[in-house]
Amino acid sequence: MALPPLPAQRTLLLLSSRLHAQMPFVLRLGSLGWQVHHFADLPSLKCFLHDRDDLVAAAGLIDLRDLGSEEAVAELTPVLSHPRLGCVAMTDARTIADDSMRQLVRDCCFDFVTLPCPDDVLDTVIGHAFGLAWLGRGTTYLPHDDAGFGGMVGESPEMRSLFRLLRLTASNDAPVFIAGETGTGKELAAMALHEHSARAGKPFITIHCESSAPGALLSMLAGHEQQRGRIESAHRGTLFLDEADRLPLDSQAMLLGLLETGRLMKPGAEDGIPVDVRVISASHHDLEAAVAEGRFRADLYHRLSVLRLQLPALRERGEDIEHIAHHARMKYASEYGRRIKGFSPCALRQLQAHAWPGNVRELHNRVRQAVIKAEGRYISASDLGLNNEDALPALTLDEARAGAERDAILTALRRNRHRIGESARELGVSRVTLYRLMNRHGMRAAC
């Protein structure tokens, strides 16, 4: 089979905290026909790859010079192994002398260059890396470790096991009940299930059960003899019942009939009509309590919850907070045309300390407003509306000193565009000490 020609414009993903888009190095690559996307830190690159599941092939140019820690290597490994990326590592003599870096390059990169390196060597190597990725295009990209599903983002163990469950659930047609507090992503999960099922491309109809009066909801769902209702509109697709615990009893009886017989009985009609829908329902209220109180039919409850999924509250999965916040920052910064690079250390601490009663919805709303309001390149705690000192946990003196040390390092790194030598000089320590301190504080190259 003849291979199609390589595209004229090739994508290059550049991960470097030292280089930036306007530098001659990057501009030269642009003039050679590369469409260069620059990322100052790993979370930004991850967000980009997560959002671009239409990416066919790209070369990755990964600056390893500031990524000295084992933790950074562990985080980079799955990203560099993305099947549509052909990666080239940029190193220097010190970096490539490090065992874990050498292993990373060996395992995950097509090649490496040691800087400074002649332009023609670099051009050849990234050209080959792109060609390799292009040959591998069309391979299905399954996130290496279940770190996402549909538009859902999450890296915590709770979310990873939820994503695995959602994948399994998408492949069958049984009714699903999704429980979880408000804003945890129940509707998003229902849409993701639909999109990953054989019903993708067919209608996905959402009904907010609490918003209509009893008779009105029944006629909206079932229609009348001469009029189609929403259930018929969902034929061959998915019907999503939000706030299902609020379903009035007349609608409950009609739905039970539909689930038992596969036929829709319209009010006043003598015969049911066949309708093929998958029913997904959700509630942030306790459906068992509604059954116990007689507000919800037990037989319908059992029919609806053949499969049951529980979405964890955001405060129960702290490690997702920063990840989702970065994802939201990227999304809204690009939507509003703002160049926002990240969150200040204090903002990050407040994000962790907040209780998130509105869960992911609240996090998105706060980040969206902060992106609009932020005056600098970094979102502050007050941009997020989270400057409540009382919310921060009480600290011992040792913890407070460690926090101050971390803040000073972050500030110096930011001020010096993440150049380790200059940051170390400003902090009055050697480069080795700075690397050691960054390791101790679990810092990546750009924060």
Ligand SMILES: Nc1ncnc2c1ncn2[C@@H]1O[C@H](COP(=O)(O)OP(=O)(O)OP(=O)(O)O)[C@@H](O)[C@H]1O
């Ligand atoms: N894991 C996630 N990753 C990214 N965005 C998310 C995630 N979970 C929720 N969101 C976003 O949070 C917002 C609220 O999600 P959604 O409407 O699905 O929540 P819900 O649980 O159905 O809320 P409610 O119970 O109030 O109806 C949406 O903007 C959604 O895109």
